[in-house]
Amino acid sequence: MRIVVTGGAGFIGSHFVRTVLEQGYPGMGGGRVTGDAVVVLDAFTYAGRIENLDPVRDDPRLRVERGDIRDPQRVTEVLTGADLVVHCAAETHVDRSITGAADFVTTNVVGTQVLLQAALDLGVGRFVHVSTDEVYGSIEDGSWAETEPLEPNSPYSAAKAGSDLLVRSYHRTHGLDTVITRCSNNYGPHQFPEKVVPLFVTRLLLGRTVPLYGDGGNVRDWLHVDDHCRGIALAAATGRPGEIYNIGGGTELSNRELTGRLLAAVGAGEEMIERVPDRKGHDRRYAVDWSKIRDELGYAPRVPFEEGLASTVAWYRENRDWWEALQR
Template sequence: MRVLVTGGAGFIGSNYVRKALAGEYPALAGAEIVVLDKLTYAGCEANLAPVADDPRLRFVRGDICDAALVTELMAGVDLVVHFAAESHVDRSILGAADFVLTNVLGTQTLLQAALSAGVGKFVHVSTDEVYGSIAEGSWAEDHVLEPNSPYSASKASSDLLARAFHRTHGLPVCITRCSNNYGPYQFPEKVIPLFVTNLLDGLTVPLYGDGLNVRDWLHVDDHCRGIQLVADGGRPGEIYNIGGGTELTNRELTGRLLDALGADWDRVEPVTDRKGHDRRYSVDITRISTELGYRARVPFDEGLAETVRWYRENRAWWEPLKNRAALAGK
């Protein structure tokens, strides 16, 4: 079996690759895994260092918009797991072009190549942000898409392309939409690693607006396990929400991180709220739970403590990346 993982040197993609090669997904036992990653500022080959010597892994540096390369790599592929994306909301507000290029055109390039190659399953990894903002309750998969940032609009566009390739051509596509991920190897511009590393360095942390925006937190291990359940048994053409079940305001999350690092609220710097900042996200995971037996296994307090410990012990990994983020215009 051959699996093509796009964005496999990023935070979530590399977790999936490491777990697959460690034998945590029985359906992939003995599978050859081809990672295609452009290694933009947020991609890092060091994320794959624990499995770099595995003979089943092949790493290719390249762009998912490169049709010739994608066509070459798609030959003989049984499963595509498509993580590759520009994903930082703040960056999309500053400039949306890269998001449209990678997330929309790149996805179309992959879908076309997968169709031509007769790929057996294509899992398109998306986000709950495509739904917009919800004041109460939770989104089911058939909820209307109302993205509010250029990032989420580009992901919604790619979702619709994936759906269209199934409906028009019969390509066996499944779409997953996850809530906010956290865990080791997450690029330190995202809120949890940014706050942890800033606090470790004695710096302040920025809290948007009133701090009452609500997010559902999902450990990356649970997310990747959910993705594999969809790869194994998801119905072609279907969408599956993947959530963690821990909703916190940003202020509550900040308090937990301050406690974990032994810091006080004087280390928090209120900042002007993000443009178009969605107030609350919440996904209904009934479908994936009922059909595929998914449930989140990592308790949030345990997962957060392990994540904080990982960043404490891996300064050599994150410090150069924060410098790279600064150079990339953060």
């Protein structure tokens, strides 16, 4: 089996690549994959870093290709011979999408269409599209099932919703074997320090204050990247063609509660919190119903939040050379 992972040098993609090569995933060849088994396609923009692949860089089963998913010729070259595409490449930071949406539209929407067309033309066996719970919008109570309408509220989530709909259309119109996954908020090692967990941890380790939006009452469900990637692998191996699977972590926290836990983890006090104006269009609460992937594919999160958060903080503390140069 040859797997192409787009965005495979980013946070989620690189974790998937490292795990599939070092440990294997059930139904995806496991440790028995040989030859040119995993191909990374990454544009190596600010968040895609070759260092994320250092543990497997010398593995003969890995091939790393630089390329933009918006480039049809380059995409065709890389996808030729692929059995499975795991599409992680995307512009993902909400704040950046608010100040400049163009790259989010072209990368997330146009780039996904280019990949889908190449997968169709080349006869790729399966296309797994890694999406986000943010496409559903905000929910006051309960949780979103996969059948809920899409009501994105930021340019980022709108672009991801557009890519989701394109994936659906290629399945319904052309019969391409596609699966969409929608995850809750990820955390873990190797995450670029613009997202809240690594941003707060690295700032606190440098003795800087952390910016807390508004009243801090916005609620998110937290999912360790290892659990997320295992969910992606299950969807890739045994998900039903054309289906959508929510992947949740099972730990809901307000941003204020999360900040308190991060302060405690690095031994800092509340004086390190800097209150800042709320983000434009800030969704109040996200929550996904992940019973479908549990019942159909046997998924359940395995990393307890306290354990995962502690190991994440420890990773940033022990790998300052990875992130200190990124601090402005």
